[in-house]
Amino acid sequence: MQAQTIDVRAAVYRGDADGRTEVETLRLDPPWQGEVRVRVRAAGVCGSDRHVLDGEWQVPLPAVMGHEAAGVIEAVGPGVTHLAVGDHVVIAWHQACQRCGECASGKPWACRYAQSNDSLLPDGTTRWTDRDRSAAYPYLAVGAMSEYIVVPEFAAIRIDSRVPFAVASLIGCSAGTGYGAVVNNGKVLAGESAVVVGAGGVGLSIIAALRLAGATPIVAVDISEQKLAEAERAGATHTVIGGTDLGDRISEITGGGADVAFEAIGRVQTMEQLPGLIRPGGRGVFVGLPPEDQPLMIDGLQLAYDGKTLIGSNYGGLVPARDFPRIARAYLAGSFPVDALISTTIRLDQVDDAFDAMRRGERTRSVIVFDD
Template structure:
């Protein structure tokens, strides 16, 4: 099978939390697959969980799962995409056949292999220079010049959407939007609180503003991030602390209608039910390290009729929801440019993760061409 050589950020697990920029061999797309030239890739906290040793994946791993780019080759049987199409990549690559998929809930697919960094057939198209298999994280491997994915995971997008913005729709923005629209089903006039003003938290805040929620309370430990959250649509910003529930209750008249945790820390996840009013919804969007357990007062939960919701990929149906988010951006309803704090080349990927660990930046995006920046139609 023919292959091409690509540069990629690879995690091998033998050099601490450092990624190496390596030359890999990428095979041509097979039946039902497409090759995409990546133009932008987001730096997400899920990748950090892996390279910090909190989640286990097959190694060596081609990191990254937020990607947007251009289709440059198609395999046999691909009918809905053409060379030159601008696409956003969906990392949760559902099987398309199980009861959950055919019932309109691909995010709940029971046969998904992308969580194990495998393409639907259980294999990979990446290999190292010595011929060993390399595994694309979440079956994407976005931090690579080119990727091969199933055709149904490449969602066509209006070419007016800049690649850096489009890449975030594939995970952080899409997840935040889905948590509000699909999971919590927030309606105009409902109150909401968002714990964590990072990339996903900011996406939740922007989507809450789009939904007409009020008040929208952002919670973080960084005054700078709270200021950014207010620009994104938050009406109030609070520094987290032990008395957070009392302060939220005061601002909302008894607790928020919907609360979102966008960090993945056990301590803040355990706080979430206490931030909502009786009958409210608590949505767990952030992902904690493996094996973590929560302590929640079950009696109070039942007595107050509160609902706890686990948000897997925001309950997204990518083919439906990605274009909706893109159109909202183009209409000026979702100011997604504001979510991107930094753009870097692939060679600066380790510095991007270091900044994330320090709590700096809202979202860093790796760009593979100098003109791949927000506000430019490419």
Template sequence: MRAAILHAVGNDKLDIRDDVTLAPVGPADVRVRIKATGVCHSDLSAMTGVLPQPVPLVLGHEGAGEVVEVGEHVTSLKPGDHVVINWRPGCQECDLCLGGQPYLCIKYVVEAFSKGNFRFGGDGATAYGMAGCGTWAEEIVVPWQGAIKIDEDVSWEAAALIGCGITTGVGAAINTAKVRPGSTVAVIGCGGVGLSVIQGARLSGARTILAIDPLESKHELAKKVGATHAVTPEQVPDALNELTAGAGFDYGFEVVGKAATIQSAWQITRQGGDVVVVGAGAVDDMVSISAFSLLFEGKNLLSSLYGEADVRHAFPYFAKLHKAGKLDLESMISARIRLSDLNDAVAALRGGEVLRQIVVMD
């Protein structure tokens, strides 16, 4: 089968090849034929080393497809089921999973660094899957917890978006921040996840949603999916005064993954407000907040990993919201491409202008 392989961290080109095979399906695994997969900024972060991953690596973690084979111990799925790939599967047995935080379970995160399900080349060399997935391939093998069944009338492209960007962003607004009706929200970064945060704030009934992005080309779409205002970083002080009388926003979301923008989110959030970090940053990018302001400004600094979602329920729920016209997924797709176009897609992602490019498998 075909797959896109990164041979070394720092390479700017993928090796798109057609001699890739899969490891056998284990007793608790499922094999999925990928139908659509997104090109997410986290994929670029894996290429550059910001998000550590083993190599050789089949990139991609935001995907959807059809189950073609299940292991002998799998009872929840069968061939023909439509599924969304869950890149952070919970074991459903540890204290975190049983306590309602499966998105923090690391069992399969750790396993992904030692278990590579892809083989390539004449000698059958092992390649790993990003986050244990590797959806930039025609087929993948994942643990059964990594494939969540959804209704068959959800398009493959929409299902793929639900697998990462939508769940991460909408979940940050409704699960982590629990945005209150009538509140004020600022969102720094208007990529796919940032637009999803905006949609989550709109669904929650926020009265003011300020989209902040240096690229004015993204402002119109931000307003289309729910932002009431959109500005560049240089225009933030005026917007802060106009929209909050200088007091700051009830919620400040950072969806870039940089210390500087986390501090910006802190600065534009009111006393007692919530600062929510959604962007995935580098391990050595340190955030500095004074101990004085941390206490006396009463702000809550929150992280939101995978939208704090239990995806077993969140994926089907977001699919129903989409079908009901409450989540605009079509507007977030900037291009539909083929697997062979992935190097161009990565270059476009580096440029910052694109939102979600979706690979539609032949």
């Protein structure tokens, strides 16, 4: 039977000056050619969504918020060949074109034609309709904070059904980004020393991935003692309260600077500190995303003289079809504790409370869990 247009409850942002969402009922069209409809079972509450709500990033409105999602295939469109109704899937928010040179060379995160950042599916359209029949836009082409979503088949990655949905949702962004930053961008080797600035959801994922890679020591930096305690549970061997003497502290712990350092906050001030935390010849990886139009001030001469490398990490350099199942297997083996990132589970109508807690620095990651 062909899928029909359905009514869907979702957390919708319409540009409220206070960054509030409303749970509303919108219309979701059936999947088109090569697309699937997913019944969302869990959705992460991510800092990228907060950037939008706080006016730091601009997106089309009204926006169906959320981009970390896991669920079950509920319907398939024409031409779908690799997924079937009932499959458990994690959603990749960066929906590459699959045809350009970057995609063909195994770098889908660098796709020239992806329209995810414009909250559009790869064909430049949206399956969402607002109350007045005008278009509504799924944030980052996902719109995870809703009961159902429609995405391209290639963006729904099948994983082992033993992985809990709340865990699986984080594989789609925060846990996946942290893993990819270590494995794909930082290319961390066993025995290398590492520093992670920022012990939020992505920072903890980086720490867990560093432990998986065999890095040592692993130094976590944050201004919150609570988050540093969580960092220790994730695998940090040392913790440091951020401050003006940070470079000296890191040099003391690592014996002259870290082999690799990660910035996982997205603050210009901490990004500018990163070169000072690594040894000559070391690597700095920018994982956190700052507000738009904020340039960095970095000593280029010293950077060149010391032979240091600064790396931008977009979505952890992930190849979702390859990396999501690997992360799921590592979780099931007990070597990548994604569940440790989850502070609490909530209902859809509690999402604004979760964003408020995030602003206060009280939670690592809230996950919306949808009822059976």
